[in-house]
Amino acid sequence: MNQLLADLRIVEFSAFVAAPLGGMTMAQFGAEVIRIDPVRGALDYNRWPVTESGASLYWAGLNKAKRSVALAFDKPEGRELARAIATAPGPGGGIVLTNLPPFPGLDYASLRAQRDDVILLRLTGNRDGSAAVDYTVNAASGFPLVTGQREGEGGGPVNHVLPAWDIAAGLYLATALLAAERHRGRTGAGQEVTAALSDVMLAMVGHLGYVGDVHINGRARPAIGNDLYGSFGRDFATADGRRVMIIALTPRQWRAIGRATGLADKLEMAGAMMDADLDTEAGRYEARDAIAALLARWCAARSLTEIAAAFAGSGVLWGPFQDFTQLVREDPRSTPQNPLFALVQQPGIGRYPMPGLPLDFTASLRQATRPAPRLGDDTDAVLSTVLGLPDAEIARLHDAGIVAGPDVR
């Protein structure tokens, strides 16, 4: 949390990862982010992981520091309220972020009719508006067929577990939001910004050179398991049942491996044996199995602690594999000493360390991370402060089932 965007108000109609992450990033910059959800929550309200009582740790994680309004999207009066909140006056308001299909009255034309300078940022699955989610976009991306297997070994596609395309899309939306708001600040003009999740994937496949590889070289990146493509890097088992990743991207990192392991002479023999110049990335890639044979034996004879000691201060680029529990419980970077984390009391869940923004700004210091709201926590406050509705009218909206207060399950 910082206060760099404290003058902005963003209204979010969203579910799952991409738009919620984009909105939460703005909230962690201090913006007032109002997520408006259906009365019983959106499709992601119960996403796993959940607590024993069914509260979603995922929802809490992706909606920290936001305000929550719950209202009946299936009723015209509910949508009318949503549009009024989204287009409420004020220089920092009128910014709408969504990854849902447009509700009637919440499309760009309708929002603009209410507020001429509205900015609508809209993520779709495909550019034509058809559905696509991280799972389908990833299947199409080519990556699952070169993950976790080696050419000729058979083996089916391997999906990533990290929703990487959603994360990229959410952060693109955050960037786009600031670019559009900057434009509005200079010209007074709002606009509609659209992105397709499948285009995010296609752009990244292109940026990394794989589109060019097919068009120019007539080939595609092979499946090479955990090997690093085009240089040396691989995972190795330790004597005590752990695994480590060891990498040499640069000449300095390569020489460090020889020095730290005492294998420099034998590694030179591996290069000669494979007719490969191990001072080049391509040479190390060519000789990777011979290099790995030496390092595998070296690692297998040592515990993780011994390997860590041998590599400490050596310039070797390496790291142990950890499971989620080891990451959370044992990694020194997960302790409260890391200012990224703060112990936060999350309503309905409990107290646990929550990460803030992974960015530090000298001009706006890191502030306490705020929990996610309960669903509908801010319904009354937003109706009152943003729309200026009197208490009697708010009570009527509750009675009519148009809005709902906090979900205290």
Added chain:
Amino acid sequence: MNQLLADLRIVEFSAFVAAPLGGMTMAQFGAEVIRIDPVRGALDYNRWPVTESGASLYWAGLNKAKRSVALAFDKPEGRELARAIATAPGPGGGIVLTNLPPFPGLDYASLRAQRDDVILLRLTGNRDGSAAVDYTVNAASGFPLVTGQREGEGGGPVNHVLPAWDIAAGLYLATALLAAERHRGRTGAGQEVTAALSDVMLAMVGHLGYVGDVHINGRARPAIGNDLYGSFGRDFATADGRRVMIIALTPRQWRAIGRATGLADKLEMAGAMMDADLDTEAGRYEARDAIAALLARWCAARSLTEIAAAFAGSGVLWGPFQDFTQLVREDPRSTPQNPLFALVQQPGIGRYPMPGLPLDFTASLRQATRPAPRLGDDTDAVLSTVLGLPDAEIARLHDAGIVAGPDVR
């Protein structure tokens, strides 16, 4: 490409993915992005994939639309020039983006001594400045141990192939840059912005609920292969040797599967058999193997074309797996009809489709994607226009080996 940030000048000292992607994103918004590299190129100048002649498709992909200056960072006069370019006057200048360890004279204090309102955005591996890269951060993240395998099956860690942490870091940097520049526009103040790649990972593990899962539930997400955690989703083989991903996140998507496959009755039996309410996400997750048994047989009896026909317009959320060649050659989203792509002539490589920004802005229309520069392409132009050096001085700098022109290999 658009022109929303055409008034900004960003100077980049970088290598590999994160900072280059952040800078390229700004360039695709129309900013003047000057990447300053050593005379023979930075550590990523030859990264794979490469062409037969050794030109890097990766470097070209991550440096599109930038300007390139080549100079001798190992000489004080070279670093002096780099600092002068980075801190050159002008309201949109003085923004520096880096993921390299600071060169002497290019740290925040030195830059600020030259230009009081400079903004320096700096990505490190770990918060303490120690080295970490996507490969080591990913090893620590917990994800490789739940990717591509199922609990109890054994099997080692599976690395992602997409450099997902670098991508997230690069897009965080782009967002941070605009937030810092907005602050400077309002207050006149620059600042230093820092991010650690390992914090980007830790933040995302937390956002997705996995930190809370360990702290609150005392457990960690299990390894479940390609299954979707907490609902139904899995990959299936088709009769013609392809694979498809089929997903039901929502009740609507779930009912669509029953309708489109004609298996609604049998799926109901699967639910009864497993004592699971398949109208809930948790129920579908509980009964996933029984559901999959039915869908596996259905898919195995049909070709991909037949499956596509059965699912067309049905509301089923699904997609085929493709390799990179299929993605590039056969996916309709990869054709020139997708405005994301443009055929670009890349010096030293050839003509191939390059992706632009995966964002469309109604207030600043998409413009032609520009290729990456050749290394040093803009050295003379930048020395002349940004620093105002006369031709004779530029010639002297070349003769002294302080700067270099285009690499015409």
